[in-house]
Amino acid sequence: MSLMIPQRQQSLPNTLRFRPLPAPLAEETPAPFAILGTPDQPVPCRRCLQDSQVGDEMLLLSYNPFLGQSPYQCASPIYLHSKPACADAAVQSSGGLVPEQLSKRLLSIRAYDGKHMMRGCEVVDGNQLLEACQRLLGDDISAEYCHVHFGGPGCFAVRIEKVSLPH
Known part of the structure; x- marks a missing residue:
């Protein structure tokens, strides 16, 4: 019998905030390649930052999280x-707990400056998310926000940004 040891949930520092879907969704006119289905395994919902339950109806669509023009x-x-x-x-936008769907997966973190140019990147286990974002968004670095993607499939997960940015 194997025991699963629960991981300690981390709290987002007051210097950073979550933006689950930074760019508006065009839900009235879904993307041309959107697929409605019921996955046979839990998948991460980007709106609620919770994993689905088997049998939940899920929409798979293409989403661009950038809030400005960038070659990236x-x-x-x-x-x-x-x-x-x-x-x-x-989740609280700042100071709240890191959602479990992020802490239990391999993550690719890409840091961008105010002109949406990449200033750094790391691939980490989810339990190292906050440390990586703090490194990539440090005071001596020009990066303002990070896009977090799930490491395996590469899907966008969440934007984490400095609280000093306008909301």
């Missing part, structure tokens, strides 16, 4: 609960 901008696949649609992430 590109669309990424994301899942969203479809029916009933879930609520926005129930």
Whole structure:
């Protein structure tokens, strides 16, 4: 019998905040390649930052998280609960707990400056997310925000930014 040791949930420092879906979703006119389905395993919803349950109806669509023009901008696949649609992430934007869906996966973190140019990147286990973001967004670095992607499939997960940025 193997025992699963629960990981200690980390709290987001007051200097950083989550933005689960930084760019608006065009839900009235879904992307042309959006797929509605019921995955046979849990998948991470980007709206509520919770994993789905087997049998949940999920929408898989292409999403561009950038809020400005950049040679790095590109669309990424994301899942969203479809029916009933879930609520926005129930995490504090700053000072709250890091959602489990982030802490239990391999993550690719890419840091960008105010002109949306990449200033650094790291691939880490989810339990190292905060330390990596703090390194990439340090006071002596020009980066302002990080896009976090799931390491295996490369799907966009969340934006983490300095609280000094306008919301």
